[in-house]
Amino acid sequence: MEAMKQHYVGPNDTIEVEESLLVLAPMHAEASEKIESKNTSFWREAWINLRKNKLAIAGLVFIVGIVIMSIIGPYLNGGADYAAQDLANSSQLPNGTDWFGTDDIGRSLWVRTWYGARISLFIAVTVAMIELAIGTTYGGISGFYGGTLDIVMQRISEIISSIPSLVLLTLLLVVFKPSIPTIIFAVSFTSWVGMSRVVRSQILKYKEYEFILAARTLGASNGRLIFKHLVPNVVGQLIVVVSFSIPSTIFFESFLAFLGLGLPAPLPSLGILISDGFKSMLLYPHMLLIPALVLTALMISFNLLGNGLRDAFDPKMK
Amino acid sequence: MAKEKLVEVKNLKQHFKVGGGRVVKAVDDVSFDIYKGEVFGLVGESGSGKSTTGRSIIRLYDITGGEVKFDGQVISGKIKGDLKRTLTREIQMIFQDPYACLNPRMKVVDIIAEGLDIHKLAKNKQERLEKVYKILEIVGLTPDHANRFPHEFSGGQRQRIGIARALITQPKFIIADEPISALDVSIQAQVVNLMQKLQKEFGLTYLFIAHDLSMVKYISDRVGVMYHGKLVELADADELYAHPLHPYTKSLLSAIPEPDPIYERNRQRIPYTADVHDYSQEGPEWVEIRPGHFIRANKAELVAYEKQLADKK
Numbered sequence: 001m002e003a004m005k006q007h008y009v010g011p012n013d014t015i016e017v018e019e020s021l022l023v024l025a026p027m028h029a030e031a032s033e034k035i036e037s038k039n040t041s042f043w044r045e046a047w048i049n050l051r052k053n054k055l056a057i058a059g060l061v062f063i064v065g066i067v068i069m070s071i072i073g074p075y076l077n078g079g080a081d082y083a084a085q086d087l088a089n090s091s092q093l094p095n096g097t098d099w100f101g102t103d104d105i106g107r108s109l110w111v112r113t114w115y116g117a118r119i120s121l122f123i124a125v126t127v128a129m130i131e132l133a134i135g136t137t138y139g140g141i142s143g144f145y146g147g148t149l150d151i152v153m154q155r156i157s158e159i160i161s162s163i164p165s166l167v168l169l170t171l172l173l174v175v176f177k178p179s180i181p182t183i184i185f186a187v188s189f190t191s192w193v194g195m196s197r198v199v200r201s202q203i204l205k206y207k208e209y210e211f212i213l214a215a216r217t218l219g220a221s222n223g224r225l226i227f228k229h230l231v232p233n234v235v236g237q238l239i240v241v242v243s244f245s246i247p248s249t250i251f252f253e254s255f256l257a258f259l260g261l262g263l264p265a266p267l268p269s270l271g272i273l274i275s276d277g278f279k280s281m282l283l284y285p286h287m288l289l290i291p292a293l294v295l296t297a298l299m300i301s302f303n304l305l306g307n308g309l310r311d312a313f314d315p316k317m318k
Numbered sequence: 319m320a321k322e323k324l325v326e327v328k329n330l331k332q333h334f335k336v337g338g339g340r341v342v343k344a345v346d347d348v349s350f351d352i353y354k355g356e357v358f359g360l361v362g363e364s365g366s367g368k369s370t371t372g373r374s375i376i377r378l379y380d381i382t383g384g385e386v387k388f389d390g391q392v393i394s395g396k397i398k399g400d401l402k403r404t405l406t407r408e409i410q411m412i413f414q415d416p417y418a419c420l421n422p423r424m425k426v427v428d429i430i431a432e433g434l435d436i437h438k439l440a441k442n443k444q445e446r447l448e449k450v451y452k453i454l455e456i457v458g459l460t461p462d463h464a465n466r467f468p469h470e471f472s473g474g475q476r477q478r479i480g481i482a483r484a485l486i487t488q489p490k491f492i493i494a495d496e497p498i499s500a501l502d503v504s505i506q507a508q509v510v511n512l513m514q515k516l517q518k519e520f521g522l523t524y525l526f527i528a529h530d531l532s533m534v535k536y537i538s539d540r541v542g543v544m545y546h547g548k549l550v551e552l553a554d555a556d557e558l559y560a561h562p563l564h565p566y567t568k569s570l571l572s573a574i575p576e577p578d579p580i581y582e583r584n585r586q587r588i589p590y591t592a593d594v595h596d597y598s599q600e601g602p603e604w605v606e607i608r609p610g611h612f613i614r615a616n617k618a619e620l621v622a623y624e625k626q627l628a629d630k631k
Contacts, residue, residue, distance in 0.1 A: 033458065033459060033460060033463075033475065034460075035463070035466065035470055035471070041467060042422070042423055042467065209418045209419075210413040210414070210415055210418045210419035211418065211419050211420055211421040213373075213378055213411070213413065213419075214411065214413060214419055214480070214483065215421075215432060216378060217376050217378065217406065217409070217410060217411045218406055218410075218432055218433045218436050218483075218487070219402070219403060219406030219407070219436050219437065220432070220436055221436075224436070228421075228424075229421055229424075232421075232423035232424075233421070233422065233423055
């Protein structure tokens with residue numbers, strides 16, 4: 001092991017250095033300040049990060065596919081009428097004329113599946129937008145102004161969120177007729193609380209950042225602080241919450257339909273189709289399987305995309 | 319003294335309620351003046367209230383008691399909107415954390431021009447851009463940095479962007495809240511030199527808050543030492559470093575590292591606890607022991623300090 005011994009230069013050793021070898025390295029002030037990397041904005045960087053995530057992109061592709069099909073799908077296979085009955089051709093298996101087969105009163109399952117996806121998505125997206133509007137405003141005000149106002153607002157939102165939405169919904173559907181607006185109202189009545197909590201916590205976090213203090217010392221108004229400084233920093237989080245809220249609303253709507261609290265016949269939604277198909281599951285499993293597959297694909301895709309977005313917007317959270 | 323006072327802080331108190339009825343006296347009865355064109359250093363350990371003092375002066379906090387004057391006008395408490403607008407132009411702040419002090423979603427040009435936008439100091443887009451380019455050049459950056467986002471810059475560059483943002487409204491007084499403590503040592507010198515250059519060019523007055531004593535000595539004309547929310551000693555920088563009187567100041571000075579291994583090996587640190595003061599008989603007061611040299615002490619201590627000064631001379 002003697003050969004491995006290394007030689008260290010101690011504080012008392014002197015080292016001979018040839019003076020002529022010492023040359024000052026050239027220094028360019030301009031060059032040292034130059035940034036070689038490409039100019040990347042926040043959105044571009046998020047997109048680049050997202051693109052690396054294969055699963056999230058697969059989710060995105062599926063979602064886009066299902067959205068396109070829910071728009072144009074019903075027109076591709078015969079008539080677009082989801083209520084048209086053809087009793088002579090009831091309970092058909094998937095075949096050349098009816099691509100997904102027909103249900104027990106002869107309605108085209110192809111038309112009904114895509115139309116149902118359209119309604120489910122419409123409800124989910126509308127609920128998400130309502131959540132976004134109410135939740136952002138409420139959470140933003142509560143977090144930004146703080147103090148007593150914050151305490152009062154938080155207690156109110158706690159009370160609202162403690163109402164079981166199922167009980168509320170049952171009551172609402174007893175009073176009003178079940179319809180798309182009633183369901184949207186009933187679901188969004190309590191679900192905006194989650195969004196407002198996310199916004200509030202984000203605002204509370206950023207409010208103490210030095211760039212907010214800097215803007216204050218420059219005399220920025222509250223409006224400027226909120227819209228120029230706080231909101232742009234929270235947008236990423238909001239998109240993530242929305243991408244998780246959509247599948248949960250779709251799921252909740254299906255659950256209601258299964259309980260018999262869904263949309264009135266003959267309106268289809270994914271939940272209603274599943275609940276109808278369940279009744280003849282043993283004889284005609286395709287009636288259950290097809291809408292269930294679309295629902296599953298939609299849910300998984302949104303969750304994968306949501307996960308991908310969360311990582312893309314905030315790589316540190318991985 | 320013929321020097322003109324720019325900032326006068328009188329009996330400044332900043333207390334925070336922390337729940338459970340407890341009150342933290344972050345700044346407690348602090349008085350000092352800052353003269354036009356000088357660098358006033360404020361040192362002390364973490365939590366001694368030096369940053370809070372700076373933030374109270376610039377009105378980020380509503381003060382609990384006392385008074386702050388700027389250019390002869392009272393600027394603490396309730397003031398008129400006009401004066402507020404003037405103040406937000408004339409007093410600016412440089413922050414500690416170069417990573418948190420720039421909005422990550424804004425381009426550098428918009429960050430720097432914020433003061434112009436708020437106070438409508440640029441007539442049109444062209445003028446706004448020109449002003450930003452000019453200030454970028456002053457702080458040693460280039461116009462093509464304007465369209466980039468903060469995350470693309472190094473700590474030193476970001477700090478200079480923060481300085482550019484503070485300078486654009488042409489302030490008279492800048493509060494630098496530990497502007498260099500988050501930076502690499504080589505970059506610290508760069509930023510401090512830039513600040514000194516700007517001071518000469520624009521006739522600025524600084525309140526320089528820091529805990530790095532060697533840097534404070536280098537840049538400051540006068541230095542105040544804070545401990546637990548109170549100012550314990552204040553003097554010209556040279557005087558304070560040559561004849562420290564208060565035991566806390568002595569303790570701080572004994573902790574300055576020297577680039578000398580033999581000195582460092584034999585360093586004698588002077589520990590400090592508040593127990594060395596016996597204030598049971600008589601409380602301390604803020605006294606001018608020599609012209610321009612203030613200290614917080616009671617009568618018994620003053621006698622001892624006088625003796626120390628006499629012995630040294």
